[in-house]
Amino acid sequence: MKTILLMLIIIIEIFECKIQQDYLCISDQDDQMIELKSNEHCGSKTSYLTARYDRKLLLERDWHLNNQQCKPIYLYFLGRHSIRFPGLKEIIKQERLMPKYAKIISKNGTKLSNGIRHDLHYWTLMYDQTDQYHVTLSGKYETQTIAKIFYRYFPKLLNVDRIDVSVSRKIRTRETAWAFLRTLYDIQTPNSNKHTLKWDNKLNKMVSRHKIVESDLLMIHERCKKFGSPKEGKSAKYKELFHSLSFDKMRNDFSQRNGIKNEENFTIEHMYLLKSLCCYEQAIYQQSPWCSLFKPYERFAFNYLDDIKSYTDAYGYGINRKMACVLIADLRRKLIMARDDPHSINTTLYFGHDHLMYRLFSYLNLFEQFPHFKYDRNGQICLPINREWDSSTITPFGTNFVAILYDCDEDDDQKKLLTLVNENVVEIPGCTNGFCPLDEFLNYYEHLENDCKIEDICRLPES
Numbered sequence: 001m002k003t004i005l006l007m008l009i010i011i012i013e014i015f016e017c018k019i020q021q022d023y024l025c026i027s028d029q030d031d032q033m034i035e036l037k038s039n040e041h042c043g044s045k046t047s048y049l050t051a052r053y054d055r056k057l058l059l060e061r062d063w064h065l066n067n068q069q070c071k072p073i074y075l076y077f078l079g080r081h082s083i084r085f086p087g088l089k090e091i092i093k094q095e096r097l098m099p100k101y102a103k104i105i106s107k108n109g110t111k112l113s114n115g116i117r118h119d120l121h122y123w124t125l126m127y128d129q130t131d132q133y134h135v136t137l138s139g140k141y142e143t144q145t146i147a148k149i150f151y152r153y154f155p156k157l158l159n160v161d162r163i164d165v166s167v168s169r170k171i172r173t174r175e176t177a178w179a180f181l182r183t184l185y186d187i188q189t190p191n192s193n194k195h196t197l198k199w200d201n202k203l204n205k206m207v208s209r210h211k212i213v214e215s216d217l218l219m220i221h222e223r224c225k226k227f228g229s230p231k232e233g234k235s236a237k238y239k240e241l242f243h244s245l246s247f248d249k250m251r252n253d254f255s256q257r258n259g260i261k262n263e264e265n266f267t268i269e270h271m272y273l274l275k276s277l278c279c280y281e282q283a284i285y286q287q288s289p290w291c292s293l294f295k296p297y298e299r300f301a302f303n304y305l306d307d308i309k310s311y312t313d314a315y316g317y318g319i320n321r322k323m324a325c326v327l328i329a330d331l332r333r334k335l336i337m338a339r340d341d342p343h344s345i346n347t348t349l350y351f352g353h354d355h356l357m358y359r360l361f362s363y364l365n366l367f368e369q370f371p372h373f374k375y376d377r378n379g380q381i382c383l384p385i386n387r388e389w390d391s392s393t394i395t396p397f398g399t400n401f402v403a404i405l406y407d408c409d410e411d412d413d414q415k416k417l418l419t420l421v422n423e424n425v426v427e428i429p430g431c432t433n434g435f436c437p438l439d440e441f442l443n444y445y446e447h448l449e450n451d452c453k454i455e456d457i458c459r460l461p462e463s
């Protein structure tokens with residue numbers, strides 16, 4: 001009996017150990033032994049270049065150089081807009097609460113360096129309500145870099161005379177498209193009058209010389225709402241974590257450390273708001289004193305929390321998983337055109353939103369692995385350290401899904417399709433690998449011509 005008990009204890013110990021390896025428990029141990037990947041990560045508010053740097057691209061080593069027998073002839077690029085300012089509601093909250101916390105913390109915070117104390121003391125919000133949702137200067141700069149990266153890969157395809165550009169009806173996608181196009185114009189017509197943008201007095205707005213159209217395809221994530229389909233929101237798991245004792249403990253540690261007294265009624269919502277401000281400032285100005293107030297595991301925990309929301313939006317609802325078929329049906333038609341019509345354009349650029357990318361990824365079964373959090377013996381929450389669905393790397397600002405059609409002459413008129421997410425090769429359903437015979441792709445998705453109508457999908461019973 002004793003031995004069995006002993007063995008049981010050993011097994012439990014081993015199990016606990018395992019939990020601690022793959023999971024990060026929100027406990028009172030001071031800083032965590034596990035080294036967390038980049039402390040700069042901010043979920044879907046991460047900048048593209050931060051995420052790119054951390055992914056240590058396989059790209060140049062892998063597909064680009066190995067495909068010299070194949071010539072790229074068509075590029076399909078679907079990108080999320082670039083870094084933007086917060087929305088109105090959030091700016092209002094920041095204006096209302098943050099000056100107070102900057103004052104309290106700079107005065108009474110216990111773990112601040114003098115530099116951070118100084119920065120918080122003189123801190124003011126550097127944007128205002130008129131900036132809501134506009135792309136930031138850093139976003140324009142980053143888009144310029146992304147355009148240059150793709151121009152380096154595909155200089156012939158990104159010829160400004162042979163590009164179609166579409167955006168959603170939101171200004172942030174249009175501003176991203178402008179920045180992208182303008183970069184291509186600057187590269188290709190350096191000495192001409194390079195202003196692709198001009199002020200139109202009649203329309204009283206900025207217009208682009210290059211025709212940029214608004215496409216409903218880029219707003220499908222909004223379409224079903226009219227039909228009473230699932231609302232984006234906070235799932236039961238999200239609420240469980242947000243209101244857990246572990247998160248409350250985290251909040252309490254945070255407020256003690258930073259000199260926020262109990263009478264301030266500092267809530268987990270306030271802590272979330274501070275974290276969000278840290279992320280915005282980091283994306284906009286590359287630094288923020290607010291970020292220094294957090295321990296790595298605290299930021300990690302908030303990123304995980306956000307990912308519950310985006311994962312639920314992507315994979316949690318049958319309707320959401322299906323609707324991006326319209327994007328793939330559109331891609332399919334464009335590939336057929338590029339294959340059959342020698343005068344067709346060579347590049348399609350689309351600029352959309354994170355919620356659109358979530359749906360595309362779930363339609364393509366990408367990044368599906370997302371382990372739930374657990375409780376340890378003491379009832380503390382333990383968060384999984386690794387997950388495929390990590391919005392810091394899969395949907396940062398400027399995230400892109402790209403499909404390139406190649407003409408491979410050694411293979412007897414064989415055409416092939418390469419699929420990438422953020423410049424990494426991904427394998428999609430219907431294709432045996434990330435570099436797929438075009439016919440395989442076309443056949444697999446042929447049925448979409450008939451059974452992919454967004455109105456029908458919106459009316460499906462929720463499964």
Ligand SMILES: *[C@@H]1O[C@H](CO)[C@@H](O)[C@H](O)[C@H]1NC(C)=O
Binds near residue numbers: 157337338342343345
């Ligand atoms: C542009 O597309 C057409 C039609 O597919 C193709 O014939 C041509 O080679 C492409 N141009 C470049 C530079 O790839």
Ligand SMILES: *[C@@H]1O[C@H](CO)[C@@H](O)[C@H](O)[C@H]1NC(C)=O
Binds near residue numbers: 103107
């Ligand atoms: C800092 O702490 C002191 C002592 O508890 C308190 O009197 C003061 O009001 C605090 N300052 C701020 C800005 O909260």
Ligand SMILES: *[C@@H]1O[C@H](CO)[C@@H](O)[C@H](O)[C@H]1NC(C)=O
Binds near residue numbers: 264
């Ligand atoms: C905190 O809550 C109490 C009770 O609701 C309230 O009287 C007090 O004014 C609040 N403090 C602050 C700083 O809002």
